[in-house]
Amino acid sequence: MAKKIQKIKNLRSPRGMHDILPQEQDWWDKVRKEVDNVANYYNFSRIDTPLLEYSDVFEKSLGETSDIVEKQMFVLRSGSGDRLVLRPEGTAAIVRAYIQHGLSHLGQPLKLFYLGPMFRKERPQAGRFRQFHQAGFEIIGGQDDPIYDAQIILATFKLLERLKIRNLSLHINSIGCRVCRPNYRKKLTEYYKPLSAKLCKDCRRRVKQNPLRLLDCKEESCQPYKAEAPIILDSLCVNCNRHLKHVLEFLEELGLSYKLDNYLVRGLDYYNKTVFEFFTESADQGGKAFDFAIASGGRYDYLMDMFGARQSAAVGSAVGLERVIEVMKGTDVGLGLRKKPKAFFIHIGDLAKKRSLTLIEELRSAGVAVLESLGKDSLAAQLRLANKTGSDYALIFGQKEAFEDSIIIRDLKNSVQETVPLKKLVNEVKKRLR
């Protein structure tokens, strides 16, 4: 008795995780290619780390109270009971690899880049997914020279520029260091505490838990207080101040315009001194408006410290590729892909069909882009496909031609065709496709 095949119902990709379908791949190819180009241009070497890491890599480094660690990590338990997590970001894993393999020996600082999927267990929204892709640049080790901050920003800018992202605005700020940040936090808290009753619900909580986040508030009623709040620039220590000043000078030297944004604070604990985000305004007119960054980064000397690096200096950036592609699609710039000319092979009859296999192979190995649909036997259907795929020529090989050792080359644009001997096929086709 034949077993009944049970259909699997409700097949779906997991929440917030998407298939990248063939129609989408051109965009991704373009992005991957430009990441590669820019990395090459600035001498960044590629590094790939596992999708899984021991949870310590992120828990200790991003901050135990950061949202990512508290509730956004996918945690797995291995057979032996180790806690593994799907990486929620790239930097911590790269620093781990850097330390583990003693990559400081490759020269300092080391310039690395990566591209791959990241995972965060968030509620999905436009521009926010549970599996998403980031490309990033890192300059690790050596001195905490502000020139590296500028180089990272430059490389990131160059990538976005090459991807034709218009109306970019670069926001930059310094969040100080272990010395000056606590001072600023204290000032901020002292300023806000008496105002507590007048603030929005979220801000009242922020005063106690995460004062820096007060600067992020978008609530109308809080804006006046925000405007009067002390800004971090006035609290920076000499060192941090000088660092920021140099970064800005370098950006000016490079002709990169920026907006000093005193309200910019980043979510991860490991940042110090320079933090920055790239926004795009193009999406505001029509289409979806993004009020989030498409790329961001900063200096993370403390992450190096935490992982026990000798040279505790590092700076990096990450680009959200889904967001970038979304913006690219919203502009009318398009991909500007040049179509390669191609030929479509058509067979008629059994003999011709059989011989098609070797003929097509011959063409392909000679470097000719050949399309075919060997499973379709009707001439009309094959021609229709040739037309739809945008092929330039149809190579028609039928019963008659198979006997004569010839083949028809048909120009699909002007419907002119010519019969040529098989021997000349490769050369004739190559000549025409050039």
Add this chain to the structure above:
RNA sequence: GUGCCUAUAGUUUAAUGGUAAAACUCCAGUUUGUGGUACUGGUAUCGAGGGUUCGAUUCCCUCUAGGCACCCCA
């Protein structure tokens, strides 16, 4: 994780308490070896599970997924 809205063919959208229309796409064909037009036909257990009902795609509940806001973030 919280709140609100949504869920019908591959896609975009209709209608309806009595098992579903249309457009585009795709597939096949319009008499046997010539395409892009036209014409014909085909493709939906109406997100999943349960409940109310004689009967639900249509009403109710749960779950799942999507969107928006919050949280946070690329």
